[in-house]
């Protein structure tokens with residue numbers, strides 16, 4: 001049975017990359033799949049406290065990501081929206097996967113290397129095991145499709161490796177328990193469309209990121225019209241006019257990025273966008289992009305602000321979602337315990 005799972009960390013500054021690479025896809029997938037969308041608070045604490053901001057910030061950011069989900073159009077009555085730490089099975093299955101996965105696999109993860117930086121000895125053990133918890137998130141729901149941005153590709157490949165090794169290591173027991181020849185599915189990553197890797201507005205070779213010290217590098221979902229206009233006006237470009245064909249974007253990362261953003265926000269192909277703006281000046285294109293971005297993001301930002309002003313509603317959505325998540329996760333975790341030989 002197909003099922004979608006994806007997660008977003010509550011680490012502040014939700015931006016256009018998160019929206020186009022992930023949340024917009026979440027909204028689209030609701031039409032054809034049963035979806036489970038998770039605010040991954042347990043992943044947030046893998047980084048230093050100075051990064052995730054401590055308990056009060058975590059509460060605020062968990063509510064803010066939930067508000068973004070709802071404001072973007074995720075329907076929590078038809079799909080499951082919850083925060084990870086509420087469903088104990090995530091931690092339980094992650095432990096099992098810590099014993100299935102190999103240290104070498106974790107050491108190879110580029111996100112770990114980036115986030116740990118030079119002082120690897122001083123990174124949290126949780127940061128190293130991060131992908132194991134992510135595999136648990138996905139496989140607890142036996143999710144078949146996972147919409148994410150390009151930066152999560154390696155983690156999804158690892159999730160398949162973990163599922164495969166579990167299926168192999170315990171093949172006999174899986175069969176004995178009546179689950180046939182594979183217990184966990186091999187999950188498909190869904191990394192599609194023109195904005196799977198939205199780049200910084202200040203440097204077209206760097207990913208747009210929550211942690212970039214320059215707020216001018218990203219468009220936040222809660223930015224108002226003037227801020228969006230100012231950030232796009234200041235966005236780095238090159239001196240050439242826009243090309244008329246997609247091939248002309250090669251070697252022009254900033255132009256490529258802005259055209260990709262326009263395409264994703266408007267639901268048009270990049271070629272089509274260049275058909276309209278190719279040959280013209282960046283200033284004309286940037287003002288059209290500003291109007292489009294304000295048109296698409298303005299209502300979401302406004303609705304987010306309205307929703308976070310009423311935390312009781314958000315908290316009720318998360319509590320109800322967690323109950324429904326647990327109803328799916330608990331039988332899967334129980335089966336894992338039986339497969340492993342954990343008496344219960």
Ligand code: TYM
Pocket residue numbers: 005006007008009010017018019020021022040043133134137138146147148149150151152155195196197198199207208209
């Ligand atoms: P996180 O919280 O860093 O980002 C949330 C989603 O946004 C995507 N994204 C981007 N897409 C395009 N361009 C960008 N510049 C950009 N920046 C971020 C991310 O790819 C992601 O889809 N490990 C995950 C959270 C997670 C998860 C999971 C995802 C935990 N468990 C299970 C899927 C399934 C993360 O750190 O995302």
